[in-house]
Amino acid sequence: MPAKVAVLGGGAAGVVAADTLARRGARVDLFERNTTLGGLHRSVEADGDVFDIGAFFFVYNHALIETFPVTRPLLVEVNHSAVSITPSHSLDGYPCTPRGYLRDHGVGHSLAAFGDLLWSRLRYRHADTVPEYSMRALGRAVYRNAGLKSYLERFYGASDRDIDLDVVRPRLSVLNQYARLGRILRLGIFGKRPPLQPHFARPRAGFPAFYDTMAESLTAIGVNVRRGVTLTSIRRAANRFDLAWDSEGGAYDHVLSTIPPPLALRLLGEDPGADVPQISLLSLFYRSRLRIPGNVIYNFTRDARWKRFTVFSRLYGRSVPDEDYFTVEVTGIGAMTPHVDELAADFEQHASSLDLFDTPLRKVGHAVTERAYPAALRGQRAVIEAQRARVAAHGLHLVGRQGNNAYLSSHDVALAAGELAARIPLA
Numbered sequence: 001m002p003a004k005v006a007v008l009g010g011g012a013a014g015v016v017a018a019d020t021l022a023r024r025g026a027r028v029d030l031f032e033r034n035t036t037l038g039g040l041h042r043s044v045e046a047d048g049d050v051f052d053i054g055a056f057f058f059v060y061n062h063a064l065i066e067t068f069p070v071t072r073p074l075l076v077e078v079n080h081s082a083v084s085i086t087p088s089h090s091l092d093g094y095p096c097t098p099r100g101y102l103r104d105h106g107v108g109h110s111l112a113a114f115g116d117l118l119w120s121r122l123r124y125r126h127a128d129t130v131p132e133y134s135m136r137a138l139g140r141a142v143y144r145n146a147g148l149k150s151y152l153e154r155f156y157g158a159s160d161r162d163i164d165l166d167v168v169r170p171r172l173s174v175l176n177q178y179a180r181l182g183r184i185l186r187l188g189i190f191g192k193r194p195p196l197q198p199h200f201a202r203p204r205a206g207f208p209a210f211y212d213t214m215a216e217s218l219t220a221i222g223v224n225v226r227r228g229v230t231l232t233s234i235r236r237a238a239n240r241f242d243l244a245w246d247s248e249g250g251a252y253d254h255v256l257s258t259i260p261p262p263l264a265l266r267l268l269g270e271d272p273g274a275d276v277p278q279i280s281l282l283s284l285f286y287r288s289r290l291r292i293p294g295n296v297i298y299n300f301t302r303d304a305r306w307k308r309f310t311v312f313s314r315l316y317g318r319s320v321p322d323e324d325y326f327t328v329e330v331t332g333i334g335a336m337t338p339h340v341d342e343l344a345a346d347f348e349q350h351a352s353s354l355d356l357f358d359t360p361l362r363k364v365g366h367a368v369t370e371r372a373y374p375a376a377l378r379g380q381r382a383v384i385e386a387q388r389a390r391v392a393a394h395g396l397h398l399v400g401r402q403g404n405n406a407y408l409s410s411h412d413v414a415l416a417a418g419e420l421a422a423r424i425p426l427a
Contacts, residue, residue, distance in 0.1 A: 003027070004029075005021050005026045005028050007028060007030045008257045009032065009039065009258030010031070010034070010038070010039065010227065011037070011039020011041065012064055012413050013400030015030070015037060015215075016064065017258075017399060018030045020418045020422055022223045025426060026426050027222065029250065033228070033230050035228045036207075036208050037227065038210070041210070042207060042369070043207040044285070044365065045206070050204070052202070056202060056410070057080050058201070058410075071214065074210060075202065078198070078315050079198060082295075083292065084299075084300045085297065089354055090103065095146065096148075096300075101142060104145075109141070112141065113141040113145075116142075117142065119139075120135045120136055120139045129165055130164075130168065133169070134152070147302070150302045151298065151307065157331065162378055163376050164379075167381070168376050230246060231244070231267055232244045232267070234264070237251075240252060241395070254397065255397065258400030258417070259402055259403060261384070262275070270390065273386075276374065276375070276380050276384055278375055279371075279373040279375050280332060280336040280369065280372055281329060281373070282329070282369075283366060284347060285364050285366060288323065288357040288358075288361045289322055290324045290356060290357055294311070296311070301350075303353075304346050304347060305343055306328050307330065307331055308328075309326045311324050311326040312325055312327070325364075328347050331373070340368070373401075374406065388405070
């Protein structure tokens, strides 16, 4: 009899794991508490347009697309153009360029910053904190003066010295690509930026169309896709797991979990213990006519709470003539819902001071995603590892951003899920 496997969570990790297991011959039930799959890949319709809760792009060989090639024709090819607003309130390439830094800080300071970069490469070669790692890539002066320090502290809601490097290292590694000495010299001397890298964006109709196609593909190979299901308990019984949900239940040989370890522990009948801080995400949906370039704009200033906004009209075209529509992201530790109006006003005042728009801003909606990311604070790692170990001791396989309490890209999450699902013994 083929092994029966329960996959908990229908985000990028869950769907890839379910596909891999089913193709290996397992009988798979995929559980998702929402009525749509996708996890943080979430779209919201507001005022006649489709907004995402964040900025999501897919490289050509993204593990989701490779696993579900049927989705490729649905995706929209775009040139990903990221722009940062500097602490001097000027525009620069993301995260910063030598020419932009020279313009904002002058020749003398810029030459000193380049010398500081060379010194920092030696001084912080054994970096073990977030500021040291960042200063090794960019130099102390650029890290502080170009706004990256402010951006990191805005995103994680904490001082950069309180952020756990081991948790955020995979995301910070992009700095090493931007900070190669040869690249810096080419940009500084010739001012030539590399051509925009083509990416895919989700379908025009939103993420549900993307993940519905995956659900159809999973169903076709025998996966039982259970959406809108709330699990109530997981019990280990000898060599099997008994799961209960709503008014039903079933027995499984393996459970692969992409849900947060504290939630898994509660389902297993245990007290998870100390709560680990989480970052919540507020997505504000606006209309206006943007007067600066780029389809993703980052806030590297030292002001305001918003971290970036994504201009969907530059990806999919304007639905209203001379009007852009976009999502502004604000992150913070703890609940966001009580602060929506305050944070919207904060963005609007800041945008007005920067003169970013030609027409008045019009807010058309918002979405709150509580506990979207791990807070990545130093000192929490032992608690997180202890919770993961307790879940694993029950025999559950942990994978995914939430399952591992790690801030990873969707490509890395999906890739790791497929690799794990390929290793689970099904005999």
